[in-house]
Amino acid sequence: MSTTNSEPQNSRRSFLGILGAIFLGFIGLVMGVVSGIYATFPAFFGKSKKDLSWQTIGKLEQIPEGFTQFTVNITEQNGWQESSSCQAVWIARKGQQIDVYSAVCPHEGCTVTRQGDCFACLCHMSKWQDDGAKISGPTPRSLDTLDHRVNNNNLEIKYESFTHGLEQKVPLT
Amino acid sequence: MSIHSHLVATGNWIDDRTGIKSLLPRVQEEEIPGGAKFSYVFGSALLFVFVLQLFTGILLLLYYVPTSDHAHTSVAYIQKEVLCGAIIRGIHHYGSSAMVILVVLHFLQTFLWGAYKKKRELLWLVGILLFLLVLGFSFTGYLLPWDQKAYFGTKVGVSIMSTIPIIGSTIERIVLGGSNLSTLTLSRFFVIHVVVLPLILGISSIVHILLFWYAKPAGAYTSKNLEEKTETFYPKQFFLNAVFSSLIFIVLLSISLYMPASLEPQANPADVNYIARPEWYFLPLFQLLKYFNGRLVLLPTMIIPGLIFTVLGVLPFFDRKQERNPFKRPICSVIASLLLLAIIGLMVIAKLDDKNDPLVSKRLAQQSEEAKEFLHKPFVAQSVNAQTIAQTTKSPAIYIEKCAGCHGNSGEGVIGPNLHNLNNKPKRTHNDLINLIKKPSDFGLNNVMPAFTDLKEKDYEDLSSWILSLN
Numbered sequence: 160m161s162t163t164n165s166e167p168q169n170s171r172r173s174f175l176g177i178l179g180a181i182f183l184g185f186i187g188l189v190m191g192v193v194s195g196i197y198a199t200f201p202a203f204f205g206k207s208k209k210d211l212s213w214q215t216i217g218k219l220e221q222i223p224e225g226f227t228q229f230t231v232n233i234t235e236q237n238g239w240q241e242s243s244s245c246q247a248v249w250i251a252r253k254g255q256q257i258d259v260y261s262a263v264c265p266h267e268g269c270t271v272t273r274q275g276d277c278f279a280c281l282c283h284m285s286k287w288q289d290d291g292a293k294i295s296g297p298t299p300r301s302l303d304t305l306d307h308r309v310n311n312n313n314l315e316i317k318y319e320s321f322t323h324g325l326e327q328k329v330p331l332t
Numbered sequence: 333m334s335i336h337s338h339l340v341a342t343g344n345w346i347d348d349r350t351g352i353k354s355l356l357p358r359v360q361e362e363e364i365p366g367g368a369k370f371s372y373v374f375g376s377a378l379l380f381v382f383v384l385q386l387f388t389g390i391l392l393l394l395y396y397v398p399t400s401d402h403a404h405t406s407v408a409y410i411q412k413e414v415l416c417g418a419i420i421r422g423i424h425h426y427g428s429s430a431m432v433i434l435v436v437l438h439f440l441q442t443f444l445w446g447a448y449k450k451k452r453e454l455l456w457l458v459g460i461l462l463f464l465l466v467l468g469f470s471f472t473g474y475l476l477p478w479d480q481k482a483y484f485g486t487k488v489g490v491s492i493m494s495t496i497p498i499i500g501s502t503i504e505r506i507v508l509g510g511s512n513l514s515t516l517t518l519s520r521f522f523v524i525h526v527v528v529l530p531l532i533l534g535i536s537s538i539v540h541i542l543l544f545w546y547a548k549p550a551g552a553y554t555s556k557n558l559e560e561k562t563e564t565f566y567p568k569q570f571f572l573n574a575v576f577s578s579l580i581f582i583v584l585l586s587i588s589l590y591m592p593a594s595l596e597p598q599a600n601p602a603d604v605n606y607i608a609r610p611e612w613y614f615l616p617l618f619q620l621l622k623y624f625n626g627r628l629v630l631l632p633t634m635i636i637p638g639l640i641f642t643v644l645g646v647l648p649f650f651d652r653k654q655e656r657n658p659f660k661r662p663i664c665s666v667i668a669s670l671l672l673l674a675i676i677g678l679m680v681i682a683k684l685d686d687k688n689d690p691l692v693s694k695r696l697a698q699q700s701e702e703a704k705e706f707l708h709k710p711f712v713a714q715s716v717n718a719q720t721i722a723q724t725t726k727s728p729a730i731y732i733e734k735c736a737g738c739h740g741n742s743g744e745g746v747i748g749p750n751l752h753n754l755n756n757k758p759k760r761t762h763n764d765l766i767n768l769i770k771k772p773s774d775f776g777l778n779n780v781m782p783a784f785t786d787l788k789e790k791d792y793e794d795l796s797s798w799i800l801s802l803n
Contacts, residue, residue, distance in 0.1 A: 175567035179574035186581045190384075194391050197416040204415050217758035232753050238395065239402070239409035241713040243752065311776060 201238055213308065213315040216250065222314055226251050226273050226289070228262065231318050246318055248305060249278070251289065259316050260291055261303040268323050271302065278302060299326045358545065360566040365551025367561050368568035372549070373576040374438040380577040381430050382537065384584075385469075386530065388424040396476070398522035400515035403478035404598040405714040411595050412711040422588020428470050430580060432613045435466050443668055446656030447550035453648040455543040458536055460645055465533045470611060472525040475518060480699070483599030484608035486521070487513050492621075492633045513601075553656040596703040607695050609686070616678035619685070640671070715744050728794040734784055735795070743802050748781065752802040765796040
């Protein structure tokens with residue numbers, strides 16, 4: 160190393176140093192953006208194919224009076240994988256009147272069961288009336304109802320998931 | 333206070349607690365013999381590409397699944413679906429070639445400049461180990477996409493190990509994890525590629541760099557003024573290194589964008605027409621293999637490469653003259669040049685052989701066409717439940733014959749509905765299903781499913797039981 164530390168050499172030193180750092184910074188920036196997009200892809204850009212078709216529960220005459228738990232088979236695409244899972248729903252029947260509730264608790268997503276003569280989530284002790292209205296506990300809203308219809312004497316439902324923790328029922332996208 | 337003084341204050345605060353500034357001059361004030369040069373960039377470029385490989389490799393792990401039933405789909409997902417996935421995979425894929433090219437250049441330069449001589453023997457030995465590790469990386473990484481060339485290429489590579497006398501077949505069994513190339517082989521290669529080799533290479537690189545710092549750069553063999561004119565690493569050599577690394581980065585990025593890394597269709601072990609070819613840098617070995625048969629096969633697979641690396645390894649212990657000029661070291665230089673010529677020659681002959689054989693060239697062209705075609709087909713997600721079932725219970729022959737066309741080979745549903753979890757549904761008991769197959773219209777399936785009335789009674793029984801077992 161030459162030992163003189165004259166003004167022009169100092170400025171040349173810092174110029175080359177900064178230029179070199181800019182080159183490396185450029186690589187870092189490109190890789191940062193590319194890997195950021197790549198890593199968050201499923202969260203923001205991914206096609207998560209949801210099965211929102213009508214699912215047959217069964218013939219109308221096979222739906223018992225009172226509260227019955229049924230399962231529906233949901234096909235979902237998560238990344239490279241297409242998988243199906245069973246989801247529980249509650250069907251409340253009173254004569255010709257039928258209501259369908261999701262068995263997912265609107266509070267933190269535990270499973271809603273029947274306890275005594277009301278709906279209850281045993282994780283955090285939320286309770287709902289037979290018509291799904293909130294009685295007590297930390298749940299922010301009533302039970303989530305699901306769309307249903309009677310087609311060809313079959314009861315059909317559309318299974319959907321909703322955002323937890325909100326006072327309104329907002330479908331998960 | 334200006335931004336600058338804030339930065340300085342922060343820097344001082346960190347230095348008070350880490351003493352980092354006392355380390356920095358070690359790098360900054362490194363003396364470069366004869367001044368900064370572009371010919372001194374290869375070592376740092378290797379370090380750069382290695383870091384790039386680590387980084388992109390970790391990102392690939394975000395989606396990659398190392399089992400034979402999902403590996404290919406997950407790689408296709410990265411390549412075709414994930415935004416920027418083709419870039420990350422492309423950089424990693426072409427980065428491996430860059431790694432081999434750079435390691436050869438670095439090695440050749442050290443050899444020609446006689447920079448392996450006294451005081452640098454250990455540095456040189458660790459360098460040879462690093463060279464071998466780079467080749468190990470490319471060999472193990474080749475299998476991971478589980479496409480045709482991965483499967484057949486690795487099969488040949490592993491078979492070569494079995495030619496070793498006495499212990500060969502045992503080694504092959506251990507490497508494969510059994511007698512076949514299977515999902516267990518993939519797991520082994522995966523663990524070696526992403527855990528074992530990076531650890532060894534990382535530690536070896538650190539040792540290599542520490543030894544290099546201790547021995548000081550050897551510099552070019554020539555230039556009488558090496559002693560007189562020295563310059564510190566920072567800023568000019570740092571700048572040149574940054575320029576060269578950026579250049580490599582831009583080249584890798586561009587190739588990944590304009591010539592996406594290839595992905596062939598999923599490995600099909602039953603494909604008798606597939607012609608396996610190794611990655612370009614293994615072509616010389618591959619070509620050499622053609623000239624020897626019988627017991628002599630050991631020459632190209634073990635003896636020649638083993639001899640070359642052994643000679644290289646012991647070289648600094650025998651070549652003890654301090655002369656570094658390659659023109660004054662004729663034996664070394666001539667042998668090295670011949671070796672290099674032979675390697676390049678074999679590579680060219682391997683390519684020409686393929687080109688001149690009409691059958692091979694046609695098939696290879698076809699394979700690359702198939703690869704392109706596969707790459708352009710839209711991504712199809714893998715239905716996982718259907719797969720698991722297919723593996724646990726085999727479908728009855730009558731199902732494949734009569735039903736699979738509409739309901740899929742594993743009952744996953746194609747034109748006809750998915751047959752899984754039917755026992756959750758009403759009117760789908762064992763007897764219901766038999767009646768349904770005989771007369772679908774009784775079950776509300778008008779004009780959709782044909783009636784199958786002429787099967788044997790046992791066939792109805794088998795079909796119904798199997799379908800109800802699909803959960």
